[in-house]
Amino acid sequence: MPSEVHPGLWELLFWIFAGSGLVGLPPGERDPALMQAAPPDSVLYFEWAARGPGQPGATGIEGFAADPEILQLTQWIDQQLAKQAPPSPFDEDEENPFDEVLLEKLTSVVPPLVRSLTSHPGSVFVSFHPNPDHPNPDNGAAAAGLARIAATIRAGIMVRSDTETDRLWKLLNQTLVAIPDFHEQEGERTQSIPLPIPGLTLVAHRNDSRILLAFGAGTLDLMTDGLSGRKPGMESNLRFQTAVKQIAVERFSSVGWIDTMGILTNLTKALGPLGLLLRPMAAMVGVDAVDHLVQSSGLEQDVLTQRTFIATAGRLDGALVLAAGPPIQPQQFAHIPADADLVLATSISFTRLFKESRQMIAKTQPLAVRIFDETVRELQSELELRILEDVLPAFGDVVMAFDSPSLGGMVATSLMLSVEIQDTKKATRVFEQLMKLTEQSLVEDSPDLDFGQPHSLKQQPFFGHTIFYIPLTEEDAHWGLSITPTFCLTDQHLLFAIHPQAMKAQLRSLQSKQPGFDQLARRKVAVPDGDCLLYAYLDGPRTSRLAAALLPYVGHDFLHWIGDDTELLDLFAIPSTPAISSYFGDSTASISRQKEGLLIETRNAPPLIVALTFLSFYRQGQTLDLELLAARRRDRTNTTNQFQSKRATNQVVLAAPENRHRTHSTAKAKHSFYPQLAPLLRKAFTAAAPRPRTPDSTISPRQEKSDP
Incomplete structure (x- = not known):
């Protein structure tokens, strides 16, 4: 039976090795059809390239991805993700269908699903399209205005999965069975996904070697029409194309676009009379000055490079x-x-x-x-x-x-x-x-006690x-x-x-x-x-070497902090110093x-393994300081109350030092060796x-x- 693993670990490791700053890295193939599937008036667009295999012996992220120790670590992650049992179908007897039970079911397969999807070229878009079935709300009808906004949103995700389409389609349907009222239509290329808000639609569609997710009425038709060339896509948006060229990198891994003026204009229209208040408020705080944001990332002379321009x-x-x-x-x-x-x-x-x-x-x-x-x-x-x-x-x-x-x-x-x-x-x-x-x-902050050394x-x-x-x-x-x-x-x-x-x-x-x-x-x-x-x-090299030196000592505690039920990483799988520091300047x-x-x-940008180490170091020290400070406040409060009550009867009783030590040892027992080691390490570095x-x-x- 698959082991039960705390989902927080897989979500974190996914973002480290498969998403966030590493999405589309090393840069692989880019799919030009992705822009065709997104409407030209999309106010949000994000596209990523396929993840390349890397090149052994190369510099930078190419060599890092192909390093045998990094491959061993990613294989361990894949093996642990594969152990996740698919979620059981939704139980209609459950009182609240969208509570933590549902989230727990979904998180068992979401990390491997998203990791698989981001291994291939894909894109996400959001656009606004008027819906005649939802008239403008009356003045003051805020709820109606919000409902109209939701009804005008068109959003989609498309991934070109090539030879893995069958596997990803199956994995997607395994994820959807945890959703209330979802019934898989076996053999169908389109699956309807029920939503808790009436009138809103979400569908999953298989289009040859591509998988599409479409939110909103008519969104799937917009995407398929764009793929077939019957309607233009983001490739025809001159503002977008011009902005991307200004910040282009040599080898593309991802590109992002936020049309802030488009968002403001569409929200103003969707809110009706209420929208008349939105633009003046935006002008007061200067938001209306931002026309758009555009971002690109990838490799430039083998160096990880990211550029963002705010117009x-x-x-x-x-x-x-x-x-x-x-x-x-x-x-x-x-x-x-x-x-x-x-x-x-x-x-x-x-x-x-x-x-x-x-x-x-x-x-x-x-x-x-x-x-x-x-x-x-x-x-x-x-x-x-x-x-x-x-x-x-x-x-x-x-x-x-x-x-x-x-x-x-x-x-x-x-x-x-x-x-x-x-x-x-x-x-x-x-x-x-x-x-x-x-x-x-x-x-003024010093305790009103007859013992102890106040701050000065x-x-x-x-x-x-x-x-x-x-x-x-x-x-x-x-x-x-x-x-x-x-x-x-x-x-x-x-x-x-x-x-x-x-x-x-x-x-x-x-x-x-x-x-x-x-x-x-x-x-x-x-x-x-x-x-x-x-x-x-x-x-970078100095930081990477320091992080790699600390990782064997703090990695175990960091994974323990993620969740008590986590199946901990074998320390042997932690990369050595050359596997990290050799590839980053x-x-x-x-x-x-x-x-x-x-x-x-x-x-x-600093290797995320380095960030992991220092986050562990900071988190453990922060936990130590905050918990001990809280215990110290409780100790002070109890001692002060005892002192004041005894002073009222002319019986001054000093707090015994051993009482404080017993409190401290109790708090210390909740932590591993690292919180006690952290102050010594920090002092040793000086x-x-x-x-x-x-x-x-x-x-x-x-x-x-x-x-x-």
């Missing part, structure tokens, strides 16, 4: 004010060590964002703007500073996060954040007030600067907390670190004459033409503001601070060097 006609109002920041310049990376393995920079005009946010609130929620203004007044009163006149002008618009081995970091273990300073006098005053409020809040804000001089930090207390260490917030104000930046050692290493680096990341910024990330608003760099991302919109480009450098006052300003 805005250059508008920067409403929500698009987030793209109104000044362009990031290479010299702004000068304070980052040249050996940085993680760099993230973003530019946001905080002054414009503040003003535009208030303006949008005033337009959309006139009453809420009073709450906004009152909140700002209270904040200004606490700071004894004005937001627009004192706080925002003190700092620049570029915020950076970075990590480097010279700071004792490995990808993110010595993470630093920095904000530029525009006005030193104002920035000093703001920083002093922030530290003052931080100290006050720590004192401490400061230490270091290399001509003052470092502020919130040290861990004995209780924090007892509960496994390991982050020590650290702050420092220099003459050029406001700095934040996750522990003092990273801050001290950064200050020493600033006083050295070693080159900074500014000399490498342009070479590390190929930013497209336009104003750079986001810059991201990740040392540096990962980069950028956002450029151009005349007609925003261009988002990523290259060599290298010793570098040797002292020449003081800042004795060196001349760093000379900017042009890129070679």
Whole structure:
């Protein structure tokens, strides 16, 4: 009898190895008939190529897909998916046909079905078509308006399955038997799938070597007419074709299209009189500025590349004010060590964002703007500073996060954040007030007990600067907390670190004459033409090696976290370091503001196995911190109540330390070894601070060097 496996594992592994960012990779054959089956006025269209077999010994995703260790892992996934028992037919005695019972039945075969479908070229589309049987709703009839929207939607999925059509058609019907009132018509090329909403139709159709799913009246005819050439398809949509050419890649794996103006227009019509309110609301928040979004992904010079263009006609109002920041310049990376393995920079005009946010609130929620203004007044009163006149002008618009081995970091273990300073006098005053409020809040948050060490804000001089930090207390260490917030104000930046050692290493680096990341910024990330608003760099080989080294230790616990009933992966199937790190270079991302919109480009996105490892590492640490914090709050509450009740009778009873230890051991017993190991690993990653450098006052300003 097939083993019962928690569906969450298969859904996750499917998205890692068969979908999401890896759909259509390595790029295989593309089917031109896919665009023919989608109506030319589709407001949403997504197409993917067949998944290629890869090439042994090749670089990038081609070699990764053909690596024997990766093949072994994917074969294990396929074997486990094959063990899933088909769902039993729906039981009419069940009270709620669309409850968790139905979902549980469907999830037993959905992962293998979707994995099989996405192995072949396919597409998804959504369009709107007026339905004369549903007249415009009366004013105020919101329910009728929503019903009309549903009635005008036409959606379809088509997959060219070639020689596997019989198997996929059978697998699809095995999935459908779990749906209430579905009865398979054996031998029929079209199966009607009942829906819980009257008047809506969903059919599955087999068209030679293609499988079609059609939602909405007449959708199947639209698709078959397009395939036969009787009606035009998306290949005749000039806006779509022009947009795709602008972001095309050498070897296509997927393309996506969202016609935001088409969606807004059709929703306005479908809602009738209610729709008259939709467009003004969209204009208030700036949504009407987005004409369309288009995306393409694939290989370019054997590098995984994805491009997305948001057509805005250059508008920067409403929500698009987030793209109104000044362009990031290479010299702004000068304070980052040249050996940085993680760099993230973003530019946001905080002054414009503040003003535009208030303006949008005033337009959309006139009453809420009073709450906004009152909140700002209270904040200004606490700071004894004005937001627009004192706080925002003190700092620049570029915020950076970075990590480097010279700071004792490995990808993110010595993470630093920095904000530029525009006005030193104002920035000093703001920083002093922030530290003052931080100290006050720590004192107010301390428990009213006669024992224990309360949190405090401490400061230490270091290399001509003052470092502020919130040290861990004995209780924090007892509960496994390991982050020590650290702050420092220099003459050029406001700095934040996750522990003092990273801050001290950064200050020493600033006083050295070693080159900074500014000399490498342009070479590390190929930013497209336009104003750079986001810059991201990740040392891919270093990250992959670290992830592969951790995976054998954290993989078991990650799979256990997915579900207690999961049939765990044999540790032998976990790929070794060369099977991961050998195929991926540096990962980069950028956002450029151009005349007609925003261009988002990523290259060599981090391997998803790497993401799996760090998600495991983060998740386990997060679970540890959150659960222990909750237990600590309960412990504090119980102890405080006990203390106050005894104090009322002049009998002060201190909480016994062993009581806290017993509580902690109880919580610890619920976890495996990893939560106890995680803090040690994080601390082990922090290298010793570098040797002292020449003081800042004795060196001349760093000379900017042009890129070679």
